[in-house]
Structures are given as structure tokens and as C-alpha cells.
Amino acid sequence: MINEKSLAWGRSKSCIRELAGYASARKAEIGIENVFDFSIGNPSVPAPPQVNDTIRALLDNTDSTMLHGYTPAPGLPSLRKAIADDLNKRYDANIIPEMVYVCCGAAAGLCSSIRALLCDGDEVIAFAPFFAEYTVFTEAACGRLLSVPPMDDMQPDISALESAITEKTKILIINTPNNPSGVLLTEDSLNKIADVMRKAQEKYGHSIYLLSDEPYRELVFDGVSTKSATRFYDNTIICYSFSKSLSLPGERIGYVAVSSTMAERQDIFDAICGAARGYGYVNAPSLMQRVVENCMGLTSDISAYKRNRDILYKGLSDCGFDCIKPDGAFYLFVKSPEPDAKAFSERAKKYELMLVPGDDFGVKGYVRLAYCVSEKTIVDSMPSFKKLAEEYGL
Amino acid sequence: MINEKSLAWGRSKSCIRELAGYASARKAEIGIENVFDFSIGNPSVPAPPQVNDTIRALLDNTDSTMLHGYTPAPGLPSLRKAIADDLNKRYDANIIPEMVYVCCGAAAGLCSSIRALLCDGDEVIAFAPFFAEYTVFTEAACGRLLSVPPMDDMQPDISALESAITEKTKILIINTPNNPSGVLLTEDSLNKIADVMRKAQEKYGHSIYLLSDEPYRELVFDGVSTKSATRFYDNTIICYSFSKSLSLPGERIGYVAVSSTMAERQDIFDAICGAARGYGYVNAPSLMQRVVENCMGLTSDISAYKRNRDILYKGLSDCGFDCIKPDGAFYLFVKSPEPDAKAFSERAKKYELMLVPGDDFGVKGYVRLAYCVSEKTIVDSMPSFKKLAEEYGL
Numbered sequence: 059m060i061n062e063k064s065l066a067w068g069r070s071k072s073c074i075r076e077l078a079g080y081a082s083a084r085k086a087e088i089g090i091e092n093v094f095d096f097s098i099g100n101p102s103v104p105a106p107p108q109v110n111d112t113i114r115a116l117l118d119n120t121d122s123t124m125l126h127g128y129t130p131a132p133g134l135p136s137l138r139k140a141i142a143d144d145l146n147k148r149y150d151a152n153i154i155p156e157m158v159y160v161c162c163g164a165a166a167g168l169c170s171s172i173r174a175l176l177c178d179g180d181e182v183i184a185f186a187p188f189f190a191e192y193t194v195f196t197e198a199a200c201g202r203l204l205s206v207p208p209m210d211d212m213q214p215d216i217s218a219l220e221s222a223i224t225e226k227t228k229i230l231i232i233n234t235p236n237n238p239s240g241v242l243l244t245e246d247s248l249n250k251i252a253d254v255m256r257k258a259q260e261k262y263g264h265s266i267y268l269l270s271d272e273p274y275r276e277l278v279f280d281g282v283s284t285k286s287a288t289r290f291y292d293n294t295i296i297c298y299s300f301s302k303s304l305s306l307p308g309e310r311i312g313y314v315a316v317s318s319t320m321a322e323r324q325d326i327f328d329a330i331c332g333a334a335r336g337y338g339y340v341n342a343p344s345l346m347q348r349v350v351e352n353c354m355g356l357t358s359d360i361s362a363y364k365r366n367r368d369i370l371y372k373g374l375s376d377c378g379f380d381c382i383k384p385d386g387a388f389y390l391f392v393k394s395p396e397p398d399a400k401a402f403s404e405r406a407k408k409y410e411l412m413l414v415p416g417d418d419f420g421v422k423g424y425v426r427l428a429y430c431v432s433e434k435t436i437v438d439s440m441p442s443f444k445k446l447a448e449e450y451g452l
Numbered sequence: 453m454i455n456e457k458s459l460a461w462g463r464s465k466s467c468i469r470e471l472a473g474y475a476s477a478r479k480a481e482i483g484i485e486n487v488f489d490f491s492i493g494n495p496s497v498p499a500p501p502q503v504n505d506t507i508r509a510l511l512d513n514t515d516s517t518m519l520h521g522y523t524p525a526p527g528l529p530s531l532r533k534a535i536a537d538d539l540n541k542r543y544d545a546n547i548i549p550e551m552v553y554v555c556c557g558a559a560a561g562l563c564s565s566i567r568a569l570l571c572d573g574d575e576v577i578a579f580a581p582f583f584a585e586y587t588v589f590t591e592a593a594c595g596r597l598l599s600v601p602p603m604d605d606m607q608p609d610i611s612a613l614e615s616a617i618t619e620k621t622k623i624l625i626i627n628t629p630n631n632p633s634g635v636l637l638t639e640d641s642l643n644k645i646a647d648v649m650r651k652a653q654e655k656y657g658h659s660i661y662l663l664s665d666e667p668y669r670e671l672v673f674d675g676v677s678t679k680s681a682t683r684f685y686d687n688t689i690i691c692y693s694f695s696k697s698l699s700l701p702g703e704r705i706g707y708v709a710v711s712s713t714m715a716e717r718q719d720i721f722d723a724i725c726g727a728a729r730g731y732g733y734v735n736a737p738s739l740m741q742r743v744v745e746n747c748m749g750l751t752s753d754i755s756a757y758k759r760n761r762d763i764l765y766k767g768l769s770d771c772g773f774d775c776i777k778p779d780g781a782f783y784l785f786v787k788s789p790e791p792d793a794k795a796f797s798e799r800a801k802k803y804e805l806m807l808v809p810g811d812d813f814g815v816k817g818y819v820r821l822a823y824c825v826s827e828k829t830i831v832d833s834m835p836s837f838k839k840l841a842e843e844y845g846l
Contacts, residue, residue, distance in 0.1 A: 059658050060716075060723050061593075064568045068726025104516035113511060122498035126700045162556055162704070162733070169732030174458045191729075198730030199455075200594075264453050306520045308738025310556070322454075329454050332462025335585075336592030337731040338563030339556070344702025346737065 067194055073418045074098060077403070081412045088410070094439035096427035097412045099237065099388065101305040103358040103430070109304060112352040116345065125348070129341045132331060133160025133313070137351040141313055144354050151286035151296070153315045157327055160342045161334060162310040164273045164299035165191065169337060171295050171314055172229060173199040174329035175267055180228040185214040186420035187238050187391070189271070192231055199333075201228075205420045212239040212382050212391065216250045223254065225262040230255060232287065233271040235278060238419045238426035239391040240367075240384020245284055252291040259293075265322065268294045273312070276303040276357045278386035279364045288317040295326070300350050302387075305358040311346040363388045366429040366436055373440050378452030388430040391416065394423050395450040405449065409442035461588055467812045468492060471797070475806045482804070488833035490821040491806045493631065493782065495699040497752045497824075503698060506746040510739065519742070523735045526725060527554025527707070531745040535707055538748050545680035545690070551710040551721055554736045555728060557701075558667045558693035559585065561708040563731060565689050566623065567593040568723035569661055574622040579608040580814035581785070583631050583665070593727075595622075599814045606633040606776050606785065610644045617648065619656040624649060626681065627665040629672060632813045632820035633785040634761075634778020639678055646685040659687050659716065667693040667706070670751045672780035673758040682711040689720070694744050696781075699752040705740040757782045760823040760830055767834050772846030782824040785810065788817050789844040799843065803836035 074097055081095040116125055132138065138158040145151035161167045172182065172195055182196045186205045196203040206218045219230075232251070234243040243251075251268075259266050270287040275298065288294045299312035316327050341347075370390055374381050380393035392413070394402040399415040403425055406413045416424035429436060468491055475489040510519055526532065532552040539545035555561045566576065566589055576590045580599045590597040600612045613624075626645070628637040637645075649660050664681040669692065682688045693706035710721045735741075764784055768775050774787035786807070788796040793809040797819055800807045810818035823830060 059571065060569050060719060061567060061571055061727065064723040064727040064730065065719060066726065067729045068568075068722035068724065100521055101517060105520055109520070110511045110516065113507065117504045117507060122504065123495060123699060125702075126499055126503070127494055127702045129702055162737075165732035165734050167732075169730075173455060174462075175454050177453065177455055194730050195732060198727075305517060308519075308521045308523055308735060310734060310737050325454060325459060328462035329458040330462070332460065333455065333458040333592075335461045336458065336563075336588050338559035338561075338589060340559050340704060341702060343704050343737045343740065345739075 063197060072190060074414050077412050077414055080407070084410060091438070093410045093412070094435055094442060095412045096429060096431065097414055099428045099430060101302055101307060101358065101430050102432060103305055103362045105305040106353065106356050106358050108353050108356055109306065109349055112349050113345065116348055126344055129344050129347060131335070131341055133158065133342060134347050134351065137347050140351050140354045141315065145286065145296070145315060148355070149286035150289060151315070152288045152318045154318045157316040157318060157323055159314040159327065159330055159334070160347060161312055161314060162339055162342050163301060163312045164271060164297045165195070166310070166334065166339055167297040167312055167314040168192070168269065168271060169195045169198065170330050170334040170339065171269055171297060172196055172201065173333035173337065174326065175228050176201040177228070179226055181224070181226040182229040182231060183219070183222055183227055184231045184420070187212070187236065187416055187424070188231065188420055189233060189237050190418045208421065212236070212241040213244060213247050214251065216254060219251065219254050223258045223266070227258065227266055229267050229269050231269045231271060235274040235384070235386030237274065237387055238389045238414070238416060239382050240387045240389045241382060242278060242282055242284070242385035248284065248287065248290040255291060265293050269297060270294055271297045273299040273302050274387035277360055277363055277388060279367060280385065282385050288319060292317060292319040292321070294320070303357045304350065304353060306346070309343060309346045311342055311350055362433070363430065365433060366431070369433065369436050370427065370429050373436070374443055377443050377447035379443070379447060388428060390427040390429055391424050392427060394425055395452060397423055399423055399425050406446055409446050411439060411442050411446060457591060466584060468808050471806050471808055474801070478804060485832070487804045487806070488829055488836060489806045490823065490825065491808055493822045493824060494701060495696055495752065495824050496826060497699055497756045499699040500747065500750050500752050502747050502750055503700065503743055506743050507739065510742055520738055523738050523741060525729070525735055527552065527736060528741050528745065531741050534745050534748045535709065539680065539690070539709060542749070543680035544683060545709070546682045546712045547709045548712045551712060551717055553708040553721065553724055553728070554741060555706055555708060556704040556733055556736050557695060557706045558665060558691045559589070560704070560728065560733055561691040561706055562586070562663065562665060563589045563592065564724050564728040564733065565663055565691060565708055566590055566595065567727035567731065568720065569622050570595040571622070573620055575618070575620040576623040576625060577613070577616055577621055578625045581606070581630065581632050581810055581818070582625065582627060582814055584812045586625055602815065606630070606635040607638060607641050608645065610641070610648060613645065613648050617652045617660070621652065621660055623661050623663050625663045625665060629668040629778070629780030631668065631781055632783045632808070632810060633776050634781045634783045635776060636672060636676055636678070636779035642678065642681065642684040649685060662688045663691060664688055665691045667696050668781035670697040671754055671757055671782060673761060674779065676779050682713060686711060686713040686715070688714070697751045698744065698747060700740070703737060703740045705736055705744055756827070757824065759827060760825070763827065763830050764821065764823050767830070768837060771837050771841035773837070773841060782822060784821040784823055785818050786821060788819055789846060791817055793817055793819050800840055803840050805833060805836050805840060
């Protein structure tokens with residue numbers, strides 16, 4: 059007699075949360091330094107000092123009713139302009155301030171955008187591996203999510219995309235750098251995706267939207283970078299969060315930006331605002347709006363993640379594990395030495411290694427390691443990985 | 453080809469926002485001191501000093517990755533306990549910490565609760581006058597909102613409620629003290645509402661939930677107070693926001709509390725968590741969770757609102773206007789001297805008085821004055837009200 063979907067979402071525990079819970083219990087039992095917890099994607103690097111300095115200055119210099127008061131629903135005008143300027147400067151992104159909607163993190167932006175776009179019977183496509191919440195967000199908007207399997211290097215399989223797109227397709231979600239693989243979509247992949255989508259739009263006679271989920275955008279190593287997705291495809295919507303770049307995941311601050319190259323941009327923007335209103339989003343947290351405006355373009359110390367990646371990738375490869383080399387984010391995707399990644403994850407627990415099975419991300423036979431941990435944890439974990447590898451005869 | 457409902461919500465401008473926009477333009481034109489802007493319910497009293505002091509202390513003493521990091525989805529355990537303790541101590545409310553879900557303001561709590569409870573074809577009832585967003589929140593959850601007209605004193609019409617409840621009714625929303633009338637539901641009204649609901653539950657053989665929207669709970673004058681709604685009716689869910697009590701409306705922090713007297717409380721709580729997940733709420737802003745925990749039970753200077761009420765109520769009554777005396781909140785509901793409140797609101801603009809027509813709140817023939825303004829604004833507005841009254845021959 060209550061909403062069955064909501065109940066199911068509330069009851070279903072994600073693999074990640076379960077493993078993290080187990081890890082916490084083990085830490086209490088045997089000591090935090092003896093558990094190698096790669097379960098959770100919580101930034102391990104502090105926010106840049108400018109974040110807390112900005113908060114202090116705001117407390118000293120801003121009237122309380124202003125500082126903590128309502129902002130316009132789409133965000134402070136000065137922040138919307140700062141976001142557009144930053145996107146255009148760094149990524150050549152075609153964004154005007156009027157098409158920026160500041161929101162409570164990328165999740166809020168994704169949910170509002172999906173709800174804004176979907177009509178009865180519409181479908182969303184995501185490239186596996188993908189963030190499991192995409193399925194929940196789509197179902198909450200009464201849509202259906204289809205998954206397209208990846209190539210061996212975790213770049214999207216373009217011909218599989220061609221077969222998956224139908225007249226019901228309204229949205230394609232990309233996530234680059236990717237959670238859980240750390241892989242960055244190449245310009246070649248982006249061009250091919252855009253081609254397939256343009257052809258499909260023509261064939262079916264309606265718009266298909268590219269939802270570019272970019273919370274890890276700044277966490278890119280080796281100087282690899284791409285232009286904004288808006289430069290590859292007109293009907294693009296960017297969803298961004300400051301969670302990872304500024305290490306503020308709990309503060310819930312991000313934005314949606316609708317490309318100015320989109321013909322129906324005003325309708326789409328209005329519908330996103332309306333969907334957010336219907337979900338109860340009044341405005342993004344007001345103090346944090348001012349903080350991110352003052353910290354635009356800054357990041358926390360990304361080099362720590364690169365060091366972690368280098369040690370972990372080399373270490374695990376040397377042990378004989380087959381790893382996807384991450385271009386960014388703070389995840390490593392490792393092939394399970396046995397077909398069942400869940401069984402592999404269970405066996406790793408014997409060595410206090412907490413590895414998330416990739417099944418929840420829509421890919422079987424892999425585990426995800428979140429290496430947003432201390433360098434010491436990674437170094438100390440190596441003997442355990444060695445033993446685990448030996449157990450598999452690698 | 454996009455979601456029509458979302459587009460409509462994004463495009464429809466509320467009367468309040470339109471009038472506030474007009475007021476801003478007038479202020480720029482003729483000077484802020486010459487416009488008497490009663491349009492918006494934004495607290496005019498600063499947050500208590502403990503709010504900013506707590507933020508400073510947190511910045512100095514808490515690790516950044518902890519302070520700004522993810523919290524558990526339903527909120528910090530210590531905060532959930534502090535909320536339950538506070539509700540039980542001050543309102544004898546029957547709440548256990550496990551039934552507290554900390555969320556991004558009352559709007560998020562209302563939306564998540566409505567979505568959690570509604571199945572296909574279910575209806576929500578609200579007593580007019582009511583906050584216009586209830587309609588949007590209900591429609592976003594694919595439900596239908598019905599309005600029950602008030603008695604002359606703005607207490608609910610119990611026999612009208614009896615006629616409105618059907619087998620489709622799943623939720624009754626109450627809002628006390630009320631936006632826009634400032635009226636507090638009496639214990640007698642609460643008892644009668646509970647009786648009607650219990651009878652309806654028995655008659656239709658399913659639960660009907662009381663959603664008690666209480667953002668103005670602490671803004672009560674003249675020592676009037678009631679026990680918690682949970683003491684009147686078992687199937688009660690409290691939705692609360694710290695927006696008004698602590699003058700933090702932009703920070704988006706509040707909670708949902710499910711009564712421990714509810715038989716299906718665990719299912720309902722899980723479904724609320726699930727609905728929030730589907731809407732993209734990850735956790736309530738982490739810094740503010742710690743702030744409200746440290747400021748539990750405090751309020752900003754409520755006496756300022758009482759002074760404003762007294763001056764405004766007496767002043768307008770002396771002019772000959774027929775006013776509902778508010779017990780709390782910071783709204784005064786005034787009967788329009790002509791049947792069309794919109795026409796009255798238009799005429800008031802001649803005297804730079806910004807009064808919101810009550811039509812958007814589901815009651816015709818009234819205007820709402822938000823008196824969360826400076827005392828000076830109220831005193832200075834009196835000559836204008838006098839002229840307006842004279843124009844109507846009051």
C-alpha cells in the first residue's frame with residue numbers, strides 16, 4: 059500500500075555500502091592500519107585552504123540574512139556567470155550564464171535533467187561500466203535504462219551503441235573520466251558517439267540528448283584532456299559536481315549547464331528548473347554557492363591521486379593482475395582472475411583487501427578499487443595483493 | 453517531446469515571485485525605503501550568533517575531509533539522536549533516532565514522503581489556505597491534490613474534510629502555524645482531524661498518513677503551543693526545516709521524523725529514504741548538519757516577529773481591514789475589501805504596498821502579508837494602508 063519502487067530503493071543495499079560496512083567492522087576489530095579499504099569514493103585529499111578561508115571571510119563580511127538566505131532557484135547570478143566563464147575558458151564549452159542551473163550536487167542535476175527530458179515510454183542508454191545510481195534516477199523518472207557493454211579497453215562499443223538506440227531513446231549518459239574504470243573517453247570515441255546520435259536523431263525525427271556526467275573532470279593525469287562534450291554534439295547537457303575537484307562531497311554543490319548550441323535550449327532549461335522544483339530542490343546551499351564562486355578553477359591536490367594510481371597500477375600489474383590503466387578519477391578496474399568477481403572479492407577479504415565487484419556497475423568479471431586513500435595504505439597493501447595473486451597462481 | 457509537467461512547473465511563475473520582482477524594480481526606481489514589500493517569506497532576523505560561531509569552531513577543529521565529506525544518507529547519527537531528543541523533550545513527540553531522516557529542507561522532506569507513500573491513483577488532501585508548492589510536489593509523485601476549504605477563522609472545516617476523504621486518500625497535509633494565514637491548529641481541531649482520519653482508515657481498510665509540515669513550529673506568540681501531532685494520531689510524519697527557526701532558509705537543512713507509534717514505521721522510513729535516493733538526495737549538507745546539531749533548540753530573535761505582528765495587526769484593524777489574527781509564523785491574512793483579491797493587490801501597488809493575492813494558496817478574497825521585514829517598514833507603511841482603506845471607504 060506504499061510506493062513499491064521507493065521501498066525497494068530504500069531497502070536495497072549497494073555492494074559498495076555493504077563492503078564499506080564490513081570494512082569498518084574489521085577496522086574496529088583488527089586496527090585501521092591492517093585493513094586495506096578500497097571500497098568508497100570519498101576524497102582523501104583535503105579541500106584547498108581557500109575553501110575554509112573563503113567561509114571565514116564570508117562569515118566576517120556578509121550579512122547573515124543574505125549569506126544564509128534563499129538565493130534565486132537557479133543560483134546566484136554571479137556564480138552562474140563564473141561557471142559559464144570557467145567552462146568556456148578551460149573547455150571551450152559554449153555555455154551562457156542563463157543556461158546554468160546551480161544544484162545540490164551532480165546527482166540532483168542528473169535526476170532533474172532525466173526527469174525534465176523523459177516522456178512515457180522513453181529510454182536512457184548508459185555505457186557499461188556505469189554508476190549504479192543511474193538506474194535508480196531513471197526509474198524515479200518513470201524511464202528505463204539500457205546498458206551498452208564496453209570494449210576490452212573500456213572504451214564504448216560504438217556498434218553496440220548503434221544497435222541499442224531505438225526510437226524510444228531520449229538520453230545517452232556518458233561519464234568521463236569514468237566511475238568505476240577511470241577511463242577517459244577519447245576524442246575519437248566522442249566523435250563516433252556524436253555521429254551515431256546525429257544519425258539516430260535524423261532517423262527517428264526527434265532530439266536525443268547527451269548527458270555528460272563530469273564530476274571527475276579535473277582529476278585527469280598525464281596531461282590527457284579533451285574539449286567539452288558540447289563541442290562534439292549540440293544537444294549536450296553537462297552535469298557537474300564540486301565534490302571531487304574541491305573535496306566537498308558532503309556539501310552537495312554542483313550544476314547543470316545546457317549547451318548554447320542546443321536549438322531547444324530554453325525549453326530544456328525551463329523543464330530542468332521545473333523538474334528540480336517538483337523534486338523539492340529550492341536552491342543549492344547558499345553559503346557553498348559563494349564558496350565555489352570564490353574557488354572557481356581551483357582543485358585540491360590532485361597529484362596525490364596520480365601518485366596513488368602509479369603505485370597501485372604498477373604494483374598490481376607486477377603481481378600479475380590485469381588492470382585497466384586509469385586516465386583519471388580515483389578508481390582502478392581490475393580483471394577478476396576467476397569469472398565470478400563476487401567470489402574474487404570474497405577471497406580478497408581473507409587478506410583484508412576490500413574490492414568492490416563490478417557487477418553493480420553493469421560489467422561482470424571485474425572489481426573496482428577506489429584509491430582515494432593514503433599512499434601508506436596502498437604501499438602497505440602490496441604484500442596482501444601478492445599473496446592473493448599467488449593463491450590464483452598468477 | 454520533453455516532459456510537459458516539468459516544463460509547466462519551470463515556466464509557471466508564482467504570484468509571489470512576480471510581485472517580488474515588481475517590488476525589486478520599484479525599489480530600484482523610487483528607493484528601497486519607499487516600497488513596502490510584504491511579498492516574500494525570507495527571515496529578516498539574523499541567525500543566532502551561535503550559528504556562525506559553530507561554523508568557525510568546526511573549521512578550526514575538524515578535519516576537512518570529515519567536515520565536508522559524505523555523511524550517511526539519513527544523516528549523522530549524533531544529529532539524528534539530537535533531533536529525536538529535542539522533539540521528545542519539547543513536544544513529547546514519540547520519535548526514536550532511527551526514524552529521523554535528515555534532509556535538504558522541508559521541501560525535500562515533503563517530496564520524499566509524498567513520493568514514498570503514493571501509489572497509482574492515490575490522492576493527497578490539504579486544508580486551504582496552503583503552500584502552493586504542495587500541488588507541484590504531489591503531481592511530481594504522480595498524485596492528485598484536493599483542497600478542503602477553511603472556516604471563517606481559517607481553522608479547518610471538519611465536515612468538509614469528512615466529505616473529501618475517499619478510499620483514494622493516502623495523505624492529509626497539515627501546516628501549523630500556517631503559511632499564509634499564521635493560524636495555529638487548535639488541539640480541538642487536531643483531535644477532530646485525527647478522529648475523522650481514524651474512522652476513514654477503518655472504513656477503507658488502509659492507512660492514511662498525516663504529514664505535519666512544521667517549518668514555523670517555533671515561531672509562535674502569546675505562549676500558545678500544542679503537543680506534537682504524533683500525540684494526536686499514530687500514522688504521523690513530521691517534516692521540519694531549520695530555515696525559519698534559525699534563519700537559514702538558503703542552507704537547505706531539515707528533517708523527516710516518522711512517529712514511533714506508527715505500525716509500519718520501518719517500511720515507511722525505508723521508502724522515504726528510497727524516494728529521496730531516487731530524487732538524487734545523497735545527504736543533507738554536511739557542514740550544516742553539524743551546525744544545527746550544535747544549535748539544537750536555539751532560535752533567532754522571534755520577538756521581532758511578534759512586535760511586527762502586533763503593530764501590523766493593530767494598525768490594519770484600526771484602518772478598518774478585516775484581519776485573521778496570526779498565532780505564529782510571520783504572515784498576516786487580510787480579507788480583501790473587494791471580492792477579487794488580485795484587483796485589491798493591484799490597487800495596493802498604487803501606494804507601493806506589495807500584498808500577495810491568496811488565490812495561489814487556494815483561498816479567494818484574501819491577501820497575504822509577509823511581515824518578516826524591519827519594524828520601520830511596517831510603521832512607515834501605515835499611512836499608505838490608511839489611504840488604501842479610505843479608497844475603499846473603510
